[in-house]
Amino acid sequence: MSAPVSARPGTAEAVATALLREVGEDPGQVRRELDWSGPVELPLPDEAAVQAACGIMQVHGRSAGRPVPLGVPYASTVAGVLLAQGALAVAIDRARGGRIDRVRTSVAQSALLAVQQYLAVAGCAEPEPPADPGAPPPLRTADGVRCELETLTAEHWLAFWTALGVERGPVARGWRPFQQRFGTATCALPFELHAAVRAAGYADVLDAARASGVSVLPVRTDPTPPLDLPACELAPLPGIAPRPLGAPGALPLSGIVVVESTRRVQGPVAGQVLRMLGADVVRVEPPGGDPMRGVPPMAGDCSVRHLALNAGKRVVEVDIRTAAGRRELHELVGGADAFVHNWAPGKAARLGLDAARLAPPGLSYAWASGWGDALGPEPPLGTDFLVQAHSGLAAAVRPGRPPAPSLLTLTDVLGGLVCAFGVLAALLRRVRTGSGSAVDSSLLSASGVVPRAPLRTPVLRTADGHLVVSGDHDAVFGGADPLAEPSRHWVERAARAGAVATPVCTDLRELVDDPRFGAALGRGRYVFPHPPWEFG
Structure with missing residues (x-):
C-alpha cells in the first residue's frame, strides 16, 4: 500500500545534492526519485517514523534497555548518500552507452541497510549470550571529563586497566563486551572499570593510555563538527x-572489477555497495581467511555479521606482508578498475602499496581511513566511537542529554x-577521460555529512509497546x-485524526518476520536488505 507522506524527504535530497556538487556533478542531470517507505508496506511519513519502524531506535537504544531515537536525521542522511551514489551510477552507465536514465530509493530502505548486520543476527537461529551486569561507556573521570577509549588488542586493554589499579577479574570480564560492541550495539562494562576512571583525573587516564598503547579522547x-x-x-x-571501462550491462557497474583489502565494517560496506550496483568485487583476505569469519553467531561455517557485509564477493587469500603476496596483489589490481582499502595510516606506504606504486593508469584507488590527515601523522585509533566522540556526533545524537556515542555504528556505515x-565519482571520471584518481575519505569526514539540526522525537509508552506520532498529538x-x-488503538485513532502513529520496533526478530517488510528484505542463510535502488 502507498504510504501517506506529509512532506518529501528534504534532508535526504539536500544531502544528495550537496554530495554531487562536491564532486563537480550537476544534480539535475539524472532523474532522482525518493520517498519515505519504498517497498515497505507501512505509512512512514517522516524520519521519526522510519527510525521507529525500521529498527534504528531499537538498536540505538539497546544500551539503555529501551528504544531511543537518534537526535539527528540519520536514516535521511544515509538515503541522501545512496541517492547520490545512484545518480553517479546512472551517469556511469550513460557514459558507457547504457540506457538507464533514472534512480529511485527510499529512506526506509536506507534505514534497513544501516542496521543490516543486526538484522542478520536477528534472523539467525543461534542466540547471543546475555550480557553481564555493567554500564556502557563513556567513562567519567574524577574531574568530570566524559571520555571514550579504544584498543584492538587484549594486551593493551589489560595494561591500561592494570595501570589504573583494576584487578584482572573485572578487566577480563570487560574485554568481551568491549571488543564485540561494534556488532552487538551494547557494552556493559563492569562497574569496577567505571569506578577506576572516576577515581582518576583525566590527565592520569591519558598517562595510562599513552603507557599502554590505548587511545583516549x-x-x-x-555537536558542531570541529572541521x-x-x-x-x-x-x-x-x-x-x-582500455575503456567496459560495455554497459544489466546493472550500472556491470563489467567493472573492484579489488578490496578491508576489514571490520567501513571498508567492507564500501565494497558491498559497489557489488550491489553490479561490480565484480574481489575480496583480498589474509592466509586462513578474515578472522571475523569465525565470530559468532554463525550461519553454517561463517559469521552472519561477516556474511552481511561480504556475501557475494569473490575471495582470494594473499599475504601482503611478503614480496610474493605483494606481487600477487599488483597482478590483481592490474586487472581491476578500482582498489579499496582501509588499512591503518602509513601501512600502504610501508608495504609499497600506496597509489603512486600500486595504481596502474586509470585505476580508482580509494583509502577509507578513520581520521584522514586531520589529526596529524600519528592520530588516535580511527574507529567509530572515537570519531563520534571527537566529531560532535556523540553530542548531536543526544540533544538535551549528556553526550555519548551511539553504539549503532553510525560512522562506520556512513x-x-x-x-x-568517492569510488563512483572516480569511475565516472575514468569513463569520461581515461584518467585514474586517488580517493580519500574518512570516518571523520563522513560524520560531517550528518546535518546537526536536532531531531526531538518523544517515544510514548502504550499498554503493550511504544509509539511515535507524526502529526497533532492532541x-x-x-x-x-x-x-x-x-498501540493498535492509537494507530487507528491517529488515522481518523489525520495523523500517523507508528509502533516502535522493539525486537528485530519480529521485524524480519513481518510480511510488510517482505519486498525490502531477502532471506537465505541470513536476513539481508535487497539493494536499495531501482534503476530504469
Whole structure:
C-alpha cells in the first residue's frame, strides 16, 4: 500500500545534492526519485517514523534497555548518500552507452541497510549470550571529563586497566563486551572499570593510555563538527587507462572489477555497495581467511555479521606482508578498475602499496581511513566511537542529554557509503577521460555529512509497546494517557485524526518476520536488505 507522506524527504535530497556538487556533478542531470517507505508496506511519513519502524531506535537504544531515537536525521542522511551514489551510477552507465536514465530509493530502505548486520543476527537461529551486569561507556573521570577509549588488542586493554589499579577479574570480564560492541550495539562494562576512571583525573587516564598503547579522547559537548571537511576528496593520478571501462550491462557497474583489502565494517560496506550496483568485487583476505569469519553467531561455517557485509564477493587469500603476496596483489589490481582499502595510516606506504606504486593508469584507488590527515601523522585509533566522540556526533545524537556515542555504528556505515560514493565519482571520471584518481575519505569526514539540526522525537509508552506520532498529538490522544490503551488503538485513532502513529520496533526478530517488510528484505542463510535502488 502507498504510504501517506506529509512532506518529501528534504534532508535526504539536500544531502544528495550537496554530495554531487562536491564532486563537480550537476544534480539535475539524472532523474532522482525518493520517498519515505519504498517497498515497505507501512505509512512512514517522516524520519521519526522510519527510525521507529525500521529498527534504528531499537538498536540505538539497546544500551539503555529501551528504544531511543537518534537526535539527528540519520536514516535521511544515509538515503541522501545512496541517492547520490545512484545518480553517479546512472551517469556511469550513460557514459558507457547504457540506457538507464533514472534512480529511485527510499529512506526506509536506507534505514534497513544501516542496521543490516543486526538484522542478520536477528534472523539467525543461534542466540547471543546475555550480557553481564555493567554500564556502557563513556567513562567519567574524577574531574568530570566524559571520555571514550579504544584498543584492538587484549594486551593493551589489560595494561591500561592494570595501570589504573583494576584487578584482572573485572578487566577480563570487560574485554568481551568491549571488543564485540561494534556488532552487538551494547557494552556493559563492569562497574569496577567505571569506578577506576572516576577515581582518576583525566590527565592520569591519558598517562595510562599513552603507557599502554590505548587511545583516549574526550567526548565533545559541542555537536558542531570541529572541521569543515569534504565528504571525500579526489586527486588525479598520472597516465591514461590503456582500455575503456567496459560495455554497459544489466546493472550500472556491470563489467567493472573492484579489488578490496578491508576489514571490520567501513571498508567492507564500501565494497558491498559497489557489488550491489553490479561490480565484480574481489575480496583480498589474509592466509586462513578474515578472522571475523569465525565470530559468532554463525550461519553454517561463517559469521552472519561477516556474511552481511561480504556475501557475494569473490575471495582470494594473499599475504601482503611478503614480496610474493605483494606481487600477487599488483597482478590483481592490474586487472581491476578500482582498489579499496582501509588499512591503518602509513601501512600502504610501508608495504609499497600506496597509489603512486600500486595504481596502474586509470585505476580508482580509494583509502577509507578513520581520521584522514586531520589529526596529524600519528592520530588516535580511527574507529567509530572515537570519531563520534571527537566529531560532535556523540553530542548531536543526544540533544538535551549528556553526550555519548551511539553504539549503532553510525560512522562506520556512513564512512563506507561515502567511500563508495568517492569510488563512483572516480569511475565516472575514468569513463569520461581515461584518467585514474586517488580517493580519500574518512570516518571523520563522513560524520560531517550528518546535518546537526536536532531531531526531538518523544517515544510514548502504550499498554503493550511504544509509539511515535507524526502529526497533532492532541488530536490523537485528546488528553488521554497513552498507557491506557494498546498501540493498535492509537494507530487507528491517529488515522481518523489525520495523523500517523507508528509502533516502535522493539525486537528485530519480529521485524524480519513481518510480511510488510517482505519486498525490502531477502532471506537465505541470513536476513539481508535487497539493494536499495531501482534503476530504469
